Amino acid sequence: MLTQRVHVDRVFHALGDPTRRAMVEKLSEGPLPASKLAKPLAITLAAVVQHLQILEESGLVRTEKIGRVRTCRIEAKGLSVAERWISERRSEWEKRFDRLGKLLENPE
Amino acid sequence: MLTQRVHVDRVFHALGDPTRRAMVEKLSEGPLPASKLAKPLAITLAAVVQHLQILEESGLVRTEKIGRVRTCRIEAKGLSVAERWISERRSEWEKRFDRLGKLLENPE
Numbered sequence: 001m002l003t004q005r006v007h008v009d010r011v012f013h014a015l016g017d018p019t020r021r022a023m024v025e026k027l028s029e030g031p032l033p034a035s036k037l038a039k040p041l042a043i044t045l046a047a048v049v050q051h052l053q054i055l056e057e058s059g060l061v062r063t064e065k066i067g068r069v070r071t072c073r074i075e076a077k078g079l080s081v082a083e084r085w086i087s088e089r090r091s092e093w094e095k096r097f098d099r100l101g102k103l104l105e106n107p108e
Numbered sequence: 109m110l111t112q113r114v115h116v117d118r119v120f121h122a123l124g125d126p127t128r129r130a131m132v133e134k135l136s137e138g139p140l141p142a143s144k145l146a147k148p149l150a151i152t153l154a155a156v157v158q159h160l161q162i163l164e165e166s167g168l169v170r171t172e173k174i175g176r177v178r179t180c181r182i183e184a185k186g187l188s189v190a191e192r193w194i195s196e197r198r199s200e201w202e203k204r205f206d207r208l209g210k211l212l213e214n215p216e
Contacts, residue, residue, distance in 0.1 A: 009126055016124020018117055021193075028200040074201055079194055085129075086191050092136040093182055 010058040011081045019043060020051050024060055024074065031073035034063065118166040119189045127151060128159050132168055132182065139181035142171065 014020055022041055026032065038048045052072060055061035060078030063070050122128055130149055134140065146156045160180060163169035168186030171178050 008129070012120075012123050012126075012129060015120050018120075021116070021120060024197060028197040028204075030204055074197070079197060082190070083194050086187055086194075089132060089136040089182070089187060096136075096138055 007059070007081050008085050010054075011060065011078050012085075014054050014058040014060055014078070015082060017051070017054075019047075020055055020060075023048075023051060023055065023072075027061060027072055027074045031071050034070040034072055037072065115167070115189050116193050118162075119168065119186050120193075122162050122166040122168055122186070123190060125159070125162075127155075128163055128168075131156075131159060131163065131180075132187075135169060135180055135182045139179050142178040142180055145180065 015024070019041060023037055026037060026040065034048055034052060035045060037052075038045045041048070052061060052063055052070075055078075056063060058078050059075055059081065061072055062075045063072045065071075123132070127149060131145055134145060134148065142156055142160060143153060145160075146153045149156070160169060160171055160178075163186075164171060166186050167183055167189065169180055170183045171180045173179075
């Protein structure tokens with residue numbers, strides 16, 4: 001439970017930054033070398049590397065270094081954590097509406 | 109398109125903070141007066157009010173003041189924006205896998 005909470009914290013912290021979200025958007029279209037992420041986002045390679053570390057720790061991105069090239073690709077785990085958190089909120093909230101509906105049907 | 113982007117930015121910025129996520133979690137269970145949010149989260153009412161403003165601006169929470177009580181409730185709009193952003197990433201990514209699969213089936 002605690003691990004799950006830490007994971008949720010990491011994923012939403014990672015997605016809270018617009019540059020990191022732009023990196024996730026870019027990588028959803030296909031894997032890229034880290035160097036190719038810097039230019040379209042108008043940030044330095046050093047900044048890309050820092051953001052990548054946060055994205056990797058949260059399970060949103062996976063990177064692999066072959067020779068001198070670090071290839072980055074999207075990872076399913078992180079997005080699933082965020083999806084699950086949102087759908088849990090929605091289901092709690094819908095359950096409450098169901099209870100309210102039943103109460104209105106049978107006020108006794 | 110730009111408005112959509114601004115909305116995505118606001119929602120993920122709002123959800124990036126663990127206290128605000130805890131407020132959304134609490135409110136998914138049912139509406140509450142702002143004062144009742146402060147105690148379980150061990151923060152001041154002033155901090156609650158600041159967080160509520162960010163949550164309201166992003167469409168995650170709606171508040172209504174009747175007399176001296178400000179009642180807070182979850183709003184569907186904000187969560188839907190986050191859900192849509194995630195599912196767009198997933199669908200782009202799955203489309204790519206489909207293309208790869210077809211390429212492997214028919215390499216000519």
